[in-house]
Amino acid sequence: MKKEKFDWKNPSKKQWKQIHAWTRTIIQIFFFVMMPSIFTTAFSGVKYIFTRIGTGEAVSMTAFVTALAAICLYTIVFGRFFCGFACAFGSVGDWLHALYLWINKKAGKKKPWKPDRQLMKWLSYVKYAVLALIVILCFTGFYGKTSGWSPWDVFSMLRSGNLRLAAYIPGLILLILIFAGMFVEERFFCKVLCPMGAVFSLLPILPLYALFRDRQNCLKGCSACTRMCPADLELPERGSFHASGDCFQCQKCIDTCPKGNVRCGVKEVKGNELLFTLIRAIILFALMKLAGV
């Protein structure tokens, strides 16, 4: 796939779309195999900080805190590229949803069932409650007593082939529910429940590599990018500072826009999206290796 592309002088729009989709899948598989624990490690940083403050101990730069700081800095500069391309949990969700779409296609259903958009919008605030709840549990020292409940622990255990799940039945049930959600709704977990996503959403993402659109060039009444967006975002006007913390940087909108209006703040990137994606993936990988994940 990759080799062919360089032989073509001018891949068609559709072919570019395929190239980008495959590149994303390959990067996701790479991170899933090489670094499946970035999410849990970084979030352990959040838990660690509040547990320590709760017990009145100093917060030292442990491996968890370093990973948390590194991923937050990366996200401030590059947006939530990690979510779209490197998170093991998100990747599994994407594959589950792809399976859902494939089944629908085979069954001859043109429009697969989707949860109500307005409902999803309201539900997307739940993640802040999840974050607040975990932080409070850590601070008060109760988190240790909920060990069998974490669906992320169960996910990590399954991934590493650790199948002694007897003490993790509540977590396993939650995980199955989450996967069911991810199956019918693209990025259900990331939008609604992910506490790390809540942290990312609260970060001030620089308007450099975040995605914007030139609205005045849009076709009248067109909402192709919003309909394609897993987070249902209406991208901000280029030049503004309203980069949304809910954008996963999946970049599907770039190829979806019939007018090619979607691009990031730095204009040199336009047309070099593939190269830039690879560079970001390499920087992320190197950074996480340095941080000791």
Place this chain on the structure above:
Amino acid sequence: MKQFLMKWVNVILIVGLIAGYNLILSSRAQAEEVLRLQAELDSANLKLENVIEENEWLKENAALFAAASTSARKDEDTEENQEDTLYTAGTYTGEAQGFGGLVKVAVTVSDREITDITIQSADNEDTAYLTMAVDIIPAILSAQSADVDTISGATFSSTGIKHAVQQALEKAVN
């Protein structure tokens, strides 16, 4: 723009608060350390005075106590010989289930003490968790027992280390 600035203020505030919190804790710890050292110094001075006094008193009564002290020393000697050693000195290995696989440790013991613990292999543990989990080693060394609390946040890996050390110590016990 306003939202963007607000987010920056929040981030800076949180980082600042954590840094400030750490600073307060470390200055408190320093103050406590100073007090503790002061107290130690005082009690050492007191002891010194006592010793000097005792010494003088002993000198005065030297002849009287000479006989008694030799017999006491004899008792001590026999006591020491009777005391059992805990371990057979040497290096022992143990292994136990960590998060993703086996954790192998080597425990070095002298007759009475655990002197060193090293991790020989832990191939399937995540690096970040393992670096947290090894904090259990100094805890085991200072408690001289594997029966210590696991490291929260790295429960699986530290439990693996703990159980592996337990296994090794079972081999080392007389």
